[in-house]
Amino acid sequence: MRLTFLGAAGTVTGSKYLLEHDGRRVLVDCGLFQGLKQLRLRNWDRLPLPASQVDAVVLTHAHIDHSGYLPALAKQGFRGPVFSTPATQELAALLLPDSGHLQEEDAFYANRHGFSRHSPALPLYTEQDGRRVLQQFRPRGFGEAFEPVPGLTVRFSPAGHILGAASVHVAWNGGSLLFSGDLGRDEDILMRPPAPPPAAGHVVIESTYGDRLHAREDVAATLAETVRRTAGRGGIVVVPAFAVGRAQALLYLLATLKRERRIPDLPLFLNSPMAADVTDIYHRHHGEHRLDASQCEAMCLCARVVNTVEESRKLNELRFPAVIVSASGMATGGRVVHHLKAFAPDRRNTILLAGYQAAGTRGAALAEGARTLKIHGDYVPVRAEVVSLGSLSAHADREELLRWIGRLPGAPRRVFVTHGEPVAADRLRLAIEERHRWPCTVAEQLQAVDL
Missing domain, CATH: 3.40.50.10890 (Rossmann fold)
Structure with missing residues (x-):
């Protein structure tokens, strides 16, 4: 199994993780980059493989930084299934067309008022592109085993955060990998807390708040x-x-x-x-x-x-x-x-x-x-x-992240820290190493690892 970090490395946006196994390719998450201009420009770059060679996509949840590149991927030739929880499918049906619509509106406004450096300004994809990719969704329930491609078994477990948000457990002939997805709060106003993580040989954990605790305010x-x-x-x-x-x-x-x-x-x-x-x-x-x-x-x-x-x-x-x-x-x-x-x-x-x-x-x-x-x-x-x-915030803070990963049934072979600004990611790496004595690495953009 080869894992390549195509996003959410050194930043909290653009989540994309490429899994390659026995000639098959699966993306876990397919998000848009947001924020700094140099990050947003990555949305216009092609992936390091043709979109038509991606066999399936598995989504942790519907937020645009995790799902918003799907219409662009389909526009480039991706024709495979998109697996998500039922609530994520329902939310994506709202978010993806809206994302395309906003891009069209922004391009129209820029062209009308002439403040874009591009002539004409164009959307990355349209509202119709957002609607079209929805036909490729295949919902799966929490705890239900499914094969996005032959040889890989995937299960969703509740991650809190928002409706439908899931951690993703991937298993293959003797190996396993757990993606935390965006983890919610233990005491969120709306959402229930994340479920305890299942055992996994390797773990990819988010670090949005990896360097701080949420204020205990009313x-x-x-x-x-x-x-x-x-x-x-x-x-x-x-x-x-x-x-x-x-x-x-x-x-x-x-x-x-x-x-x-x-x-x-x-x-x-x-x-x-x-x-x-x-x-x-x-x-x-x-x-x-x-x-x-x-x-x-x-x-x-x-x-x-x-x-x-x-x-x-x-x-x-x-x-x-x-x-x-x-x-x-x-x-x-x-x-x-x-x-x-x-x-x-x-x-x-x-x-x-x-x-x-x-x-x-x-x-x-x-x-x-x-x-x-x-x-x-x-x-x-x-x-x-x-x-x-x-x-x-709907994101777990540092202590909640450490508490979640500390509930693993056994020690993983390695932990990869992603989805965080550089300081937050490195602080969480250090905390995991000090508290659990597990090998831990902050992932880098385009880094490839053989598991």
Whole structure:
């Protein structure tokens, strides 16, 4: 078995792991690179093998940094099956066409206003490309053994994080390899904790928060205080939020705070039709999360869903206190970028960051105290208050990662650390070596290893 790291090495995006065994090739994850320009440019590079030679893809979950390259792979000639959990398939049916649509919108906007260096600016793939690849999905349940190609047996186990998120166990004639996928929190607001890992000869573990612990803060109290403080000065709270996971957690918290009268009875807007559709999917997968039917219902009804582009534009004219939850979570694109352009210059307003912000994204710049943001070719002043709710992240922190891998039934032959910025990945490597005395390596881009 040969394992090659084609993404999420030295960064938290672009997850792609190539497995080659007995002449067959399987990709575990097929994600887009995001953030820094030099990373985003990798999306336009061809893989080191023709797409037509990839026999199958196995997805850990639906987030775009793990699934968003699938339409491009299919566009280049991939015709094999895509295996995922049922919830991941449902989420991908929303996320992949939306990703193509956003790329088309961004290209159109760039061409219309002439701020792209490319003439014309083109999308990596289209909405139709995103819809087309959905026909290749083959859902499999947690714990169900399946063969993506002859000679490999794969099983999904719950990873927490978001609906459908899985760790992936791959076995072949005497060998085995476990991909953690993105691991969730032990005490997440919405999701149940990750399942204990099965025994494996080799392990690939994510390290998004490999160098830090989440603050032990009262998230609801911090959110309530932020909303009250902003409303008190007549401002608007703009929340960049991932349409899958964080948007639902925020809606649940806001609905609870309103019901308990801990925040004013101000308007809540969910400016992401896709996030509203995702919220509906939570109703159909009660076994994977902590909310009951009534809590799901409250989460769905607490905000007004903004469907059309025209309605979205009108939000930028608001002159009374409100909360706007809108994608994308790191402010890399989508409707929230237009809201930042409108509301960031006003000191009365607040920008609330509610999850991990990858290097090179507008969200990371805001978290680091940037006083200007480059949006659509212009520099927009940031005078609004910026608040980070890091403990609302859906990723396990360092101690939770160590606790998960420490539950392995036996010592693996080697651990590979991926999906983290360089410092975070190396800190987790060192912690694993010191705590468990297991050989541990930080993976590098395009590194190939024979297992």
